[in-house]
Amino acid sequence: MYNKKIMEHFTNPKFFGKIEDPDVIGKAGNPRCGDLLTLYLKIDKKTNKIKDIKFETLGCAAAIAASDMICQLSMGKTLDQAVKINFQDVSNELGVLPPLKIHCAQLVTEALRDAVNNYK
Amino acid sequence: MKNKKIYFDYAATTPLDKDVLKKMLPYLKEKYGNPSSIHKFGREASAAIDNARIQVAKFLGCKEAEIIFTGSASESDNLAIRGLIKSLRRAKGAGEKIHIITSQIEHKAVLETCNDLEKEGIKVTYLPVGPDGIINIDDLESEITPETDLITIMYANNEIGAIQPIKKIGQIIKKLNQNKEHRIYFHIDAVQAANWLDLNVNELGVDLLTLSGHKIYGPKGVGVLFARENVKISPIITGGAHEFNLRAGTENVAGIVGMGETITKIKNQKSKVKSIEKLRDKLIKGVLTKVKGSKLNGPIKDEDKLPNIANFSFEGCEGEALVMYLDQAGIAVSTGSACTSQALTPSHVLIAMGLSDLEAHSSLRVSLGRYTTLAEVNYFLKVLPKTVERLRKISGR
Numbered sequence: 001m002y003n004k005k006i007m008e009h010f011t012n013p014k015f016f017g018k019i020e021d022p023d024v025i026g027k028a029g030n031p032r033c034g035d036l037l038t039l040y041l042k043i044d045k046k047t048n049k050i051k052d053i054k055f056e057t058l059g060c061a062a063a064i065a066a067s068d069m070i071c072q073l074s075m076g077k078t079l080d081q082a083v084k085i086n087f088q089d090v091s092n093e094l095g096v097l098p099p100l101k102i103h104c105a106q107l108v109t110e111a112l113r114d115a116v117n118n119y120k
Numbered sequence: 121m122k123n124k125k126i127y128f129d130y131a132a133t134t135p136l137d138k139d140v141l142k143k144m145l146p147y148l149k150e151k152y153g154n155p156s157s158i159h160k161f162g163r164e165a166s167a168a169i170d171n172a173r174i175q176v177a178k179f180l181g182c183k184e185a186e187i188i189f190t191g192s193a194s195e196s197d198n199l200a201i202r203g204l205i206k207s208l209r210r211a212k213g214a215g216e217k218i219h220i221i222t223s224q225i226e227h228k229a230v231l232e233t234c235n236d237l238e239k240e241g242i243k244v245t246y247l248p249v250g251p252d253g254i255i256n257i258d259d260l261e262s263e264i265t266p267e268t269d270l271i272t273i274m275y276a277n278n279e280i281g282a283i284q285p286i287k288k289i290g291q292i293i294k295k296l297n298q299n300k301e302h303r304i305y306f307h308i309d310a311v312q313a314a315n316w317l318d319l320n321v322n323e324l325g326v327d328l329l330t331l332s333g334h335k336i337y338g339p340k341g342v343g344v345l346f347a348r349e350n351v352k353i354s355p356i357i358t359g360g361a362h363e364f365n366l367r368a369g370t371e372n373v374a375g376i377v378g379m380g381e382t383i384t385k386i387k388n389q390k391s392k393v394k395s396i397e398k399l400r401d402k403l404i405k406g407v408l409t410k411v412k413g414s415k416l417n418g419p420i421k422d423e424d425k426l427p428n429i430a431n432f433s434f435e436g437c438e439g440e441a442l443v444m445y446l447d448q449a450g451i452a453v454s455t456g457s458a459c460t461s462q463a464l465t466p467s468h469v470l471i472a473m474g475l476s477d478l479e480a481h482s483s484l485r486v487s488l489g490r491y492t493t494l495a496e497v498n499y500f501l502k503v504l505p506k507t508v509e510r511l512r513k514i515s516g517r
Contacts, residue, residue, distance in 0.1 A: 013514065031478045056514065056517075058478075060438050063438070
């Protein structure tokens, strides 16, 4: 069901946790589908770059792996660049999510966009 | 640790009994005849099926001619429900309604079959269940109308192990049927119950009953439908006179032999119930004391539930993630049922019992069986708390 890369990001996520004094928070998900996620961001005010990002995700293996991936993809990017990351980028980087789990990639991009909107 | 392989998913399927396999093998090798052929090869195969039919009939306390072998329990459920409805439709006059009563916590093979028939204009009532996952007899009685044709209720639930009051329902139906010309038929899916509960069809008062081979240490790909001889059902697979004209298709001889053989091994259920209950209770107690924010789902009283299934919710964890982590530790468990683990919506069974979406998503089913040991339970109790802890760290809950 899941490939090696997804399993790796699920088993050993690098970006999970909370930033205690984040510059902004982004949220996505709903209880019905079982996935709830929060992104915590630190933004460099001069460059508008994401200098730190962490996630807390209640969800399935794909949701956790996708959360880790969105953090990896957006780390060091400017906010303008970050909002351009779409669900296919996340899915492709994970070696393609199973069709039933593609919404997990949508969810994490939603959370990032939510954070960027909240920051502006 | 890496080599650990602990199977706690007996409700999904059971390993094939070695002796059963032995009895099956000749029919996959030298005894390959088609049971419909009249030569020796064929007669050898058809005799094997006859023998299996006797074995199953003995277990259910019914006549051999009342046993139909199918390809799966899902097929048996379909044949029971669709087959009966099809035959009723043909017998009924135009404009006469058909009404089915079932429950909200049925296996999908029943639930989706009923959903499908609803689209064809058949009225279906889905009975609610209490927080223990058991239907209320008064609810059932109040839903029965003069138009009710079929009541289909599972004997024991596959996700939470809740046992439904089948005998009582059987008595109610029997009484109602005495007083009127219009007969109510009673079907039960006894797939999960077969290992543990008495399935004498006359004592239960059922007209149709479903069994599966692979849930009772027999092979996959074989199911049974008991259909009382005075119950007229129509085939849903046509094309031959197999199985009393009710199920066309060359018989799965080896599978049927395995079904017959495995069912003879279900004996001394009471003592087996006791020993598996001990392991289950140890497991439940261990989980509830070692993992904070854990909760047992399903009936409380022993007599209301199967001895081998325990269903938990773990706050701050998602079930599938938990299953995957435990799998890496060598423990095979599942979220709701194996059949719905590909679905995104939370378990319909837990939702019907009143759990919130999040509680239902955080559920884990542990099902024990014939080969479960105390050492396995202890290993599970060692691994589970840290696994839950890890996922809670990731979820921040």
